[in-house]
Amino acid sequence: xxxxxxxxxxxxxxxxxxxxxxxQKINLDIAEGEFIGLIGHTxxxxxxxxxxxxxxxxxxxxxxxxxxxxxxxxGIKLKEIRKKxxxxxxxxxxxxxxxxxLKDVSFGPQNLGLSVSEIxxxxxxxxxxxxxxxLEIKDQSPFNISGGQKRRVAIAGVLAMEPKYLVLDExxxxxxxxxxxxxxxxxxxxHRRLKITIILVSHSMDxxxxxxDRLIVMHDGEVELNGTPREVFQKSEILKAIxxxxxTVSALLYSLxxxxxxxxxxxxxxxxxxxxxxxxxxxxxxxxx
Amino acid sequence: MLKDITIGxxxxxxxxxxxxxxxxxxxxxxxxxxxxxxxxxxxxYYFILLFSLNIILxxxxxxxxxxxxxxxxxxxxxxxxxxxxxxxxxxIIAEIGPLAVTKExxxxxxxxxxxxxxxxxxxxxxxxxxxxxxxxxxxxxxxxPFKRIxxxxxxxxxxxTIALRFIPTLIExxxxxxxxxxxxxxxxxxxxxxxxxxxxxxxxxxxxxGAFRRADELAMAMEARCYRGGENRTRMxxxxxxxxDTGAMFITIIFLMFAIYTRLAA
Ligand SMILES: Nc1ncnc2c1ncn2[C@@H]1O[C@H](COP(=O)(O)OP(=O)(O)O)[C@@H](O)[C@H]1O
Ligand SMILES: [Mg+2]
Numbered sequence: 035x036x037x038x039x040x041x042x043x044x045x046x047x048x049x050x051x052x053x054x055x056x057x058q059k060i061n062l063d064i065a066e067g068e069f070i071g072l073i074g075h076t077x078x079x080x081x082x083x084x085x086x087x088x089x090x091x092x093x094x095x096x097x098x099x100x101x102x103x104x105x106x107x108x109g110i111k112l113k114e115i116r117k118k119x120x121x122x123x124x125x126x127x128x129x130x131x132x133x134x135x136l137k138d139v140s141f142g143p144q145n146l147g148l149s150v151s152e153i154x155x156x157x158x159x160x161x162x163x164x165x166x167x168x169l170e171i172k173d174q175s176p177f178n179i180s181g182g183q184k185r186r187v188a189i190a191g192v193l194a195m196e197p198k199y200l201v202l203d204e205x206x207x208x209x210x211x212x213x214x215x216x217x218x219x220x221x222x223x224x225h226r227r228l229k230i231t232i233i234l235v236s237h238s239m240d241x242x243x244x245x246x247d248r249l250i251v252m253h254d255g256e257v258e259l260n261g262t263p264r265e266v267f268q269k270s271e272i273l274k275a276i277x278x279x280x281x282t283v284s285a286l287l288y289s290l291x292x293x294x295x296x297x298x299x300x301x302x303x304x305x306x307x308x309x310x311x312x313x314x315x316x317x318x319x320x321x322x323x
Numbered sequence: 324m325l326k327d328i329t330i331g332x333x334x335x336x337x338x339x340x341x342x343x344x345x346x347x348x349x350x351x352x353x354x355x356x357x358x359x360x361x362x363x364x365x366x367x368y369y370f371i372l373l374f375s376l377n378i379i380l381x382x383x384x385x386x387x388x389x390x391x392x393x394x395x396x397x398x399x400x401x402x403x404x405x406x407x408x409x410x411x412x413x414x415i416i417a418e419i420g421p422l423a424v425t426k427e428x429x430x431x432x433x434x435x436x437x438x439x440x441x442x443x444x445x446x447x448x449x450x451x452x453x454x455x456x457x458x459x460x461x462x463x464x465x466x467x468p469f470k471r472i473x474x475x476x477x478x479x480x481x482x483x484t485i486a487l488r489f490i491p492t493l494i495e496x497x498x499x500x501x502x503x504x505x506x507x508x509x510x511x512x513x514x515x516x517x518x519x520x521x522x523x524x525x526x527x528x529x530x531x532x533g534a535f536r537r538a539d540e541l542a543m544a545m546e547a548r549c550y551r552g553g554e555n556r557t558r559m560x561x562x563x564x565x566x567x568d569t570g571a572m573f574i575t576i577i578f579l580m581f582a583i584y585t586r587l588a589a
Contacts, residue, residue, distance in 0.1 A: 051334060051335060085502065088506060090502045113508055113510075116505070116507075116508055117508070121503075121506040123502070123503040123506070126503065128500070129500055129503040129504060129525075129529050130529065131524065131525045131528035131529050141507055141508075141509075141525065142507040142508050144508075145507060145508030145509055145510070146508055177532075192506070195508065
């Protein structure tokens with residue numbers, strides 16, 4: 035089962051002077067269990083694209099199929115789709131509204147019409163996944179906890195619906211480095227443990243490069259690159275041209291290469307890079323001796 | 324649905340009307356409205372129609388924007404026209420069931436309909452060709468002479484500017500929160516009136532909190548940049564009368580005199 039996007043176009047404010055072609059000829063397949071990094075700088079169409087995946091936006095043209103169901107046809111049960119595809123918006127803490135954390139996280143499952151015991155079970159699970167202590171936090175007001183906690187409560191609100199596909203739109207925006215690393219680690223864990231398909235939207239290469247199986251790079255409403263992180267970072271000229279650059283480790287390897295060191299440039303983590311640099315330095319010394 | 328809100332919508336352009344000073348445009352609209360209520364016979368309406376069509380053409384704004392502005396008022400216009408047609412006593416020219424159409428009523432109905440449509444359309448010319456900022460600037464300057472009798476011209480204009488500035492932001496915010504709650508399975512479109520009202524809580528609470536947060540931030544940012552009301556405040560874009568404005572005022576005043584004349588002559 036999978037998500038298929040065929041020839042998708044989206045135009046905002048059609049027929050006004052402010053008409054924006056936010057998406058153009060998008061063709062993508064996302065298989066179950068994948069961890070996708072969706073990257074592009076601000077205004078490249080990432081948020082517009084992900085809002086199509088659960089029917090919040092309708093395509094101007096084209097087709098989206100989720101597990102074999104075309105979701106743009108008339109009379110489709112959107113609630114079913116939204117149960118399947120969970121979408122965490124950017125700054126999700128701005129959508130908290132209930133008196134207590136418990137009530138807020140229950141909002142989604144309640145809308146799905148689940149039983150009280152099932153809701154309770156899901157809320158406990160969701161809060162545990164985002165590393166919050168259920169007993170300690172459940173009766174607190176979602177407006178009185180710290181910024182990082184608010185973000186995690188809001189994410190738990192979507193997790194509690196137990197979606198099969200989870201889309202997170204810039205979940206780390208505005209967090210400090212520690213909060214960011216925590217959230218990213220929890221997302222990684224979610225994917226590893228529950229095998230949920232993850233689509234992680236970001237404008238930061240460093241965030242997604244290490245985690246994603248596949249990167250989709252967007253630019254001006256179109257898919258510019260689509261492949262494994264290694265494949266994508268090979269195209270460093272294209273990435274630079276669209277203002278994204280490569281992760282810090284790749285950048286280091288590229289500049290070493292430019293200075294005449296014969297290092298591989300397709301490595302992503304610090305350890306591999308270290309080994310590679312030591313290897314090349316040893317070889318040099320061997321040659322000179 | 325939220326996209327249909329056109330308050331303060333500005334259509335960029337370089338037409339003669341776009342280039343007029345906002346003060347001129349506001350005054351012209353006021354004079355125009357006065358004339359519209361003075362005129363009471365066919366010759367007068369004929370000329371005001373001609374005058375209005377000219378303004379609309381000169382603005383070079385596609386006609387569909389004017390039609391869009393009229394749409395929400397369609398019911399009021401139809402109601403007013405029908406009331407006049409059926410309720411005015413006089414010579415009966417047709418009968419539909421218990422309702423009688425009189426000659427005087429028909430005339431009054433057509434006049435009132437035209438009046439309402441022209442009123443809305445010419446006001447739209449003003450808002451469609453003037454940015455909200457320029458418009459409030461113009462209002463502030465026009466109110467300036469009344470400061471002496473205690474009219475807080477600057478504060479009124481600043482409040483209007485901020486309100487106008489935040490309309491699109493609030494619409495955008497509403498749209499975003501609605502979508503986010505819909506992603507959590509919220510349903511804003513079905514159910515009875517109680518259910519629907521309850522469904523609005525997840526939208527309204529975050530919306531108000533957001534608005535207060537923004538207001539707080541804005542106040543802080545304005546203070547940090549030393550805003551302290553209108554006194555001694557200079558402006559980046561000075562408003563300036565040109566010969567274009569003199570021309571427009573001249574034509575409008577002639578038009579007003581003509582309107583008064585058609586009424587007196589009749
Ligand atoms: N609600 C909207 N109305 C009009 N234009 C929009 C709206 N949302 C986004 N856009 C425009 O669509 C383009 C893509 O935006 P978006 O999908 O938000 O990009 P990203 O999430 O990559 O920053 C931008 O040019 C943006 O200005
Ligand atoms: Mg975005």
